[in-house]
Amino acid sequence: xxxxxxxxxxxxxxxxxxxxxxxxxxxxxxxxxxxxxxxxxxxxxxxxxxxxxxxxxxxxxxxxxxxxxxxxxxxxxxxxxxxxxxxxxxxxxxxxxxxxxxxxxxxxxxxxxxxxxxxxxxxxxxxxxxxxxxxxxxxxxxxxxxxxxxxxxxxxxxxxxxxxxxxxxxxxxxxxxxxxxxxxxxxxxxxxxxxxxxxxxxxxxxxxxxxxxxxxxxxxxxxxxxxxxxxxxxxxxxxxxxxxxxxxxxxxxxxxxxxxxxxxxxxxxxxxxxxxxxxxxxxxxxxxxxxxxxxxxxxxxxxxxxxxxxxxxxxxxxxxxxxxxxxxxxxxxxxxxxxxxxxxxxxxxxxxxxxxxxxxxxxxxxxxxxxxxxxxxxxxxxxxxxxxxxxxxxxxxxx
Numbered sequence: 001x002x003x004x005x006x007x008x009x010x011x012x013x014x015x016x017x018x019x020x021x022x023x024x025x026x027x028x029x030x031x032x033x034x035x036x037x038x039x040x041x042x043x044x045x046x047x048x049x050x051x052x053x054x055x056x057x058x059x060x061x062x063x064x065x066x067x068x069x070x071x072x073x074x075x076x077x078x079x080x081x082x083x084x085x086x087x088x089x090x091x092x093x094x095x096x097x098x099x100x101x102x103x104x105x106x107x108x109x110x111x112x113x114x115x116x117x118x119x120x121x122x123x124x125x126x127x128x129x130x131x132x133x134x135x136x137x138x139x140x141x142x143x144x145x146x147x148x149x150x151x152x153x154x155x156x157x158x159x160x161x162x163x164x165x166x167x168x169x170x171x172x173x174x175x176x177x178x179x180x181x182x183x184x185x186x187x188x189x190x191x192x193x194x195x196x197x198x199x200x201x202x203x204x205x206x207x208x209x210x211x212x213x214x215x216x217x218x219x220x221x222x223x224x225x226x227x228x229x230x231x232x233x234x235x236x237x238x239x240x241x242x243x244x245x246x247x248x249x250x251x252x253x254x255x256x257x258x259x260x261x262x263x264x265x266x267x268x269x270x271x272x273x274x275x276x277x278x279x280x281x282x283x284x285x286x287x288x289x290x291x292x293x294x295x296x297x298x299x300x301x302x303x304x305x306x307x308x309x310x311x312x313x314x315x316x317x318x319x320x321x322x323x324x325x326x327x328x329x330x331x332x333x334x335x336x337x338x339x340x341x342x343x344x345x346x347x348x349x350x351x352x353x354x355x356x357x358x359x360x361x362x363x364x365x366x367x368x369x370x371x372x373x374x375x376x377x378x379x380x381x382x383x384x385x386x387x388x389x390x391x392x393x394x395x396x397x398x399x
Contacts, residue, residue, distance in 0.1 A: 003071065003185065004253045010067040023063055025243045029054040046220075047231045048078050056231075060239040064246045065215075068205075071249070072184045072197060072217040078230055079215055079237035083180060083200020086214025088114050090176045090196055093229035094145035097123030101145045102138055104159055105130050106152020108178060131157040131289075136167040143171065149178035150296075151289065154342040154361060156280040156305055158289030161296055165193030174222060180204070180333070185256045186299035195222040203333025204301065206248040207255050211241045255335075258366055259302035265369040266362070266376070267304055275380045277357060278307040302365065303332040305342045308358040308383065315383050316341075316358050322382040325367055325375040332363035337372055339363075 031051045033039040042052045050062065057065075057079070065077040080086040091114065095101060103115060105128040115126040129138055135146065146168045150159040161177070168175045176196035179189045183204050189197040199205060201213040214237075216226060229235075260283075267281045282293035283300030293300070308319065320328060326339040342359035364372065 006071060007067075007250055007253055010070050023060065023243060023246055025239060026058040026060045027239050028058055031056075031058075047227060048235075049076070055234060055236045057237070057242075058239045060246075061237060061242045064242040064249075067246060067249060068199075068215050069217055072190060073188065074190045074197075074217050075219045076223055077215055077217045078223060078227060078235075079213060079242055080230065080235050081214065081237055082212040083178075083198065083202055083214040084108075084110050084114075085235065086198045086200070086216045087111050087178060088118075089230050089233070089235060090198055090216060090226055091115065091119060091145070091147060092233075093225045094174070094176075095119045095122070095124040096144075098125075098142060099123075099144040100125040100127065100140050100142040101147060102135065102143060103128050103146075104148040104150070104152070106155055106157050107147070107149045108153045111147075111149070111178070131159050134167075135164050136170070139167065139171045139173060143168075143173050146173055146175045147177070148175065149181075151181060151282050151293070154305055154359065156282055156287075156289065158282050158292035158296075160292055161189075161192045161194065169193065181301045181303065182297055182299075183252065183256060183301070185253055186260075186297050186301065188298075190218070192296060195219070196226065200333075201245050201248075203331065204256060204259070205252060205333075206245045207252065207334060208244070208248055209331065209334030209336060211244050213237055213241050213245050215245075255366070256299065256301065259364060260299045262366070262369040262372070263300060263302045263304060263364040266364050266372050269369075269373045270306055270376065273377070273380055275309050275383050276306055277309050280305040280307065280359075301333075303361060303363045305359055305361045308360060310357050311383060318385070319358075319360075319379045319383040322379040323375055324378075325372055326362065332361075334363075335366045337363055337365035337367055 031053055042050060047056050061079055065079055069075060069077040080089060101124055103126055120126055127138065129135060146164060148159050148164055150161060151157060165175045174195040177189050177194045179187050179197045180200040180203055196216060196218040199215045201215045202211065206213065216223065264283060267279050267284055270276050271279050281287055281304035282289035320339060323339055326337045329338050330340055332338055340361045342361040
């Protein structure tokens with residue numbers, strides 16, 4: 001079955017029972033049982049996989065998890081309250097005193113903060129590795145997990161996922177991946193060797209910028225320790241959030257194709273614009289990661305980074321504030337285009353030198369790509385303009 005068809009028809013069991021095209025929303029704190037025997041079976045069953053207690057999920061949660069597992073071509077899925085909650089659950093489940101975890105250097109900023117501020121002080125040895133590192137030489141007898149995010153969160157480097165997996169599996173080490181950027185539409189993580197795949201469903205999978213959710217996929221064996229960790233730590237995804245995410249999942253294939261088409265149009269246009277030094281987007285054939293992207297991905301998502309020519313803070317502010325179609329905010333994957341200074345999480349409180357190139361992350365939404373190019377052209381013109389001529393022309397957001 002093609003994935004487009006799967007996304008429309010998966011997880012319709014409860015909807016069919018209710019004679020409805022849409023899944024019923026089931027909210028509850030307490031699951032009730034017809035008999036003591038049924039109660040005992042629920043307590044002995046797989047947590048987060050069937051009725052037990054409200055924190056363990058409702059039929060709404062289970063329908064989404066089953067749909068996501070089928071979509072990701074694997075056995076099971078665990079829903080968490082956010083993408084970061086899913087990431088930290090995977091890392092923490094494999095951490096501990098004396099253990100060693102390898103993490104790709106370009107991971108999402110809060111992922112790195114969790115490693116540095118929570119795992120390291122509690123005794124886990126966390127080591128970051130570059131996209132061109134020989135992972136086999138970094139593995140130790142104490143290595144418990146390799147965690148990678150591809151492309152890198154801001155700088156968009158590509159990792160050779162099959163090579164990383166082969167090296168880790170040769171030593172019996174599992175590999176986890178933050179697969180949010182590509183989604184299973186463009187990035188078949190488990191087919192490439194990834195054992196545990198984490199998605200911030202907040203972004204593309206939901207696609208409507210109105211919730212936070214994480215989804216962790218893998219085999220039952222691969223997720224066993226993560227499932228236990230989530231159970232012990234009270235991990236919970238609200239049924240309302242799961243219901244909305246399943247709604248978004250139905251249209252994911254259509255939206256991802258549009259995001260890709262528009263992102264490529266805008267990225268190619270930006271390559272020739274004055275004031276833009278580089279476009280960091282592995283789907284462009286001039287990008288250093290293009291060959292790896294082409295071999296591992298079947299398409300490209302909406303977010304990418306541009307490097308502006310060195311400028312002062314005032315000029316950089318003019319560029320940001322002259323954008324009207326790109327909202328200024330920390331996220332991506334929704335219907336709307338976004339702009340954000342691409343400053344690593346641990347450096348955001350520091351002022352950039354006036355002669356430093358400025359990195360800007362763009363998320364290309366579902367607007368007309370020509371309108372987005374026109375908006376960027378006006379902002380780039382403001383970047384180069386004398387500040388005295390730009391007074392009174394700052395960002396005016398439409399409502």
